[in-house]
Amino acid sequence: xxxxxxxxxxxxxxxxxxxxxxxxxxxxxxxxxxxxxxxxxxxxxxxxxxxxxxxxxxxxxxxxxxxxxxxxxxxxxxxxxxxxxxxxxxxxxxxxxxxxxxxxxxxxxxxxxxxxxxxxxxxxxxxxxxxxxxxxxxxxxxxxxxxxxxxxxxxxxxxxxxxxxxxxxxxxxxxxxxxxxxxxxxxxxxxxxxxxxxxxxxxxxxxxxxxxxxxxxxxxxxxxxxxxxxxxxxxxxxxxxxxxxxxxxxxxxxxxxxxxxxxxxxxxxxxxxxxxxxxxxxxxxxxxxxxxxxxxxxxxxxxxxxxxxxxxxxxxxxxxxxxxxxxxxxxxxxxxxxxxxxxxx
Amino acid sequence: xxxxxxxxxxxxxxxxxxxxxxxxxxxxxxxxxxxxxxxxxxxxxxxxxxxxxxxxxxxxxxxxxxxxxxxxxxxxxxxxxxxxxxxxxxxxxxxxxxxxxxxxxxxxxxxxxxxxxxxxxxxxxxxxxxxxxxxxxxxxxxxxxxxxxxxxxxxxxxxxxxxxxxxxxxxxxxxxxxxxxxxxxxxxxxxxxxxxxxxxxxxxxxxxxxxxxxxxxxxxxxxxxxxxxxxxxxxxxxxxxxxxxxxxxxxxxxxxxxxxxxxxxxxxxxxxxxxxxxxxxxxxxxxxxxxxxxxxxxxxxxxxxxxxxxxxxxxxxxxxxxxxxxxxxxxxxxxxxxxxxxxxx
Numbered sequence: 001x002x003x004x005x006x007x008x009x010x011x012x013x014x015x016x017x018x019x020x021x022x023x024x025x026x027x028x029x030x031x032x033x034x035x036x037x038x039x040x041x042x043x044x045x046x047x048x049x050x051x052x053x054x055x056x057x058x059x060x061x062x063x064x065x066x067x068x069x070x071x072x073x074x075x076x077x078x079x080x081x082x083x084x085x086x087x088x089x090x091x092x093x094x095x096x097x098x099x100x101x102x103x104x105x106x107x108x109x110x111x112x113x114x115x116x117x118x119x120x121x122x123x124x125x126x127x128x129x130x131x132x133x134x135x136x137x138x139x140x141x142x143x144x145x146x147x148x149x150x151x152x153x154x155x156x157x158x159x160x161x162x163x164x165x166x167x168x169x170x171x172x173x174x175x176x177x178x179x180x181x182x183x184x185x186x187x188x189x190x191x192x193x194x195x196x197x198x199x200x201x202x203x204x205x206x207x208x209x210x211x212x213x214x215x216x217x218x219x220x221x222x223x224x225x226x227x228x229x230x231x232x233x234x235x236x237x238x239x240x241x242x243x244x245x246x247x248x249x250x251x252x253x254x255x256x257x258x259x260x261x262x263x264x265x266x267x268x269x270x271x272x273x274x275x276x277x278x279x280x281x282x283x284x285x286x287x288x289x290x291x292x293x294x295x296x297x298x299x300x301x302x303x304x305x306x307x308x309x310x311x312x313x314x315x316x317x318x319x320x321x322x323x324x325x326x327x328x329x330x331x332x333x334x335x336x337x338x339x340x341x342x343x344x345x
Numbered sequence: 346x347x348x349x350x351x352x353x354x355x356x357x358x359x360x361x362x363x364x365x366x367x368x369x370x371x372x373x374x375x376x377x378x379x380x381x382x383x384x385x386x387x388x389x390x391x392x393x394x395x396x397x398x399x400x401x402x403x404x405x406x407x408x409x410x411x412x413x414x415x416x417x418x419x420x421x422x423x424x425x426x427x428x429x430x431x432x433x434x435x436x437x438x439x440x441x442x443x444x445x446x447x448x449x450x451x452x453x454x455x456x457x458x459x460x461x462x463x464x465x466x467x468x469x470x471x472x473x474x475x476x477x478x479x480x481x482x483x484x485x486x487x488x489x490x491x492x493x494x495x496x497x498x499x500x501x502x503x504x505x506x507x508x509x510x511x512x513x514x515x516x517x518x519x520x521x522x523x524x525x526x527x528x529x530x531x532x533x534x535x536x537x538x539x540x541x542x543x544x545x546x547x548x549x550x551x552x553x554x555x556x557x558x559x560x561x562x563x564x565x566x567x568x569x570x571x572x573x574x575x576x577x578x579x580x581x582x583x584x585x586x587x588x589x590x591x592x593x594x595x596x597x598x599x600x601x602x603x604x605x606x607x608x609x610x611x612x613x614x615x616x617x618x619x620x621x622x623x624x625x626x627x628x629x630x631x632x633x634x635x636x637x638x639x640x641x642x643x644x645x646x647x648x649x650x651x652x653x654x655x656x657x658x659x660x661x662x663x664x665x666x667x668x669x670x671x672x673x674x675x676x677x678x679x680x681x682x683x684x685x686x687x688x689x690x
Contacts, residue, residue, distance in 0.1 A: 018573025228363025
């Protein structure tokens with residue numbers, strides 16, 4: 001190779017050329033970390049077994065978070081968790097991931113290696129395999145360091161048909177733990193705020209938690225991970241899809257005191273702050289306690305809580321979400337308008 | 346909505362917030378163009394039927410081409426073709442795509458709409474459905490306009506096991522048409538060169554062409570679309586995977602005169618220039634004519650040609666690719682070293 005050793009510490013345009021340098025980057029960093037047989041065979045598509053259920057779930061997410069390393073996680077862990085969780089919300093067994101990297105010329109190879117190792121570790125934890133990938137390199141200024149896209153595939157078991165449209169009056173709204181941790185952790189890291197040491201991102205793969213809830217509450221209506229827009233967006237989407245009203249008991253929503261304090265200081269509604277390791281489930285009332293117990297016994301569900309109820313839509317009105325405050329009053333919970341905190345994931 | 350009408354002509358940070366603006370962008374542009382039932386139901390994962398063959402193929406590509414509109418195509422057509430072709434090389438029936446957009450604040454919504462329409466048209470032509478997606482918006486300077494990732498899933502028919510490792514001495518190397526068109530078209534557009542009006546990108550979905558070849562030549566060893574690095578990379582990858590020597594007859598390789606002229610002027614080896622609508626197939630000798638006929642009768646295979654042979658590796662030597670020139674001499678064809686033309690796809 002005709003590269004100077006000093007150059008090999010960072011990403012070069014040639015690493016995206018389709019030629020020798022790209023081959024070496026792929027061999028040394030991606031194959032080394034991911035190592036799945038479908039990937040290392042080096043064909044353009046990963047071919048893998050998928051039991052014959054007759055239906056698949058497919059989801060994708062691109063990750064542009066800044067900074068790329070933050071308390072409790074990094075862009076690599078996020079890139080695996082985000083897509084695993086999205087596929088899992090359909091009730092599918094998540095099996096395979098693709099990953100696409102867009103790298104900036106000059107990006108440190110050490111940082112790339114840390115991120116890729118974090119992806120491999122998280123994939124192992126989730127029990128999924130990365131079987132295909134792509135790398136592009138753009139010149140300095142064309143991208144901010146590194147962006148990662150993942151897509152995930154799972155098989156949907158027979159009879160499973162989860163959708164926001166399934167929510168029905170009387171159903172319980174269950175959340176798997178404290179909200180707002182990810183958004184506040186990233187924001188505090190970005191702004192160098194004083195509370196930064198106390199709050200860590202919740203980024204976590206929740207496919208096993210979802211499987212536990214599906215076992216315990218076989219008539220669960222739907223799941224969604226409340227990322228950008230927080231549970232405000234998730235609940236409004238569920239209300240719209242099912243033409244119902246969702247009512248949340250504000251006091252029942254688990255929030256860490258330091259996250260609540262940060263939100264008060266910054267003027268954020270914690271219900272609109274992003275999470276990366278939480279799951280909202282809508283469950284028939286008579287299965288709510290079972291779903292809650294299943295979450296609480298799962299690795300990432302210790303602080304799970306029932307936070308509200310699905311209510312009937314009054315004739316001639318439109319779906320919405322309302323919050324019942326500790327003082328007995330109610331307020332409307334809207335989806336976020338505009339942008340609160342860009343590049344949170 | 347509290348957006349001024351003048352703002353609605355471009356992408357805003359709020360379009361990536363997970364809130365109301367994002368919902369409107371998705372409804373107005375993505376659902377409008379793609380319109381697949383799996384997508385518009387609005388869940389986080391697209392759930393779709395996949396006949397029970399027991400194996401899937403998964404592939405992904407990110408697209409960062411500049412300019413985003415070029416003679417013969419645009420980034421949207423490229424984003425669909427690239428992934429369709431990669432999945433199809435495994436012999437799979439390509440069925441579903443995901444798409445992830447990374448948009449720059451200020452990007453014109455009109456351009457986005459044109460790109461998305463082009464994706465929808467190309468997906469229709471290929472017979473695939475876009476069933477899930479994601480949109481991120483980054484601040485000005487964080488990305489160069491628009492980057493698109495697609496991932497694709499197909500089902501692999503029973504008994505099909507295509508891989509570069511399958512190439513065997515005596516096999517024929519078949520190419521589906523003229524090479525270098527995409528690379529030179531993009532480069533000429535970028536540099537404003539005089540020959541720009543004559544050369545257009547070949548970006549095309551080749552899944553139907555591959556299916557025709559598989560029908561005509563049932564023992565085909567493998568396919569690969571020679572994108573970045575050109576057929577030089579593809580043939581070197583095949584040689585390495587199968588531990589053979591690949592020999593190319595330079596005169597047999599179809600090249601448009603204007604592409605050849607541009608390459609001579611610019612000092613490029615046309616064998617290393619990117620294509621986006623060409624396919625290399627390795628076929629047993631006795632099925633080569635049938636494969637060639639199948640390509641030529643396909644929409645994008647009019648100029649298909651047999652361009653070489655797979656040869657035995659001499660004992661104690663390493664796999665390589667050699668080119669036989671019109672004068673009877675041979676030269677080694679290496680993979681590209683460094684970077685010739687960044688952001689070609």
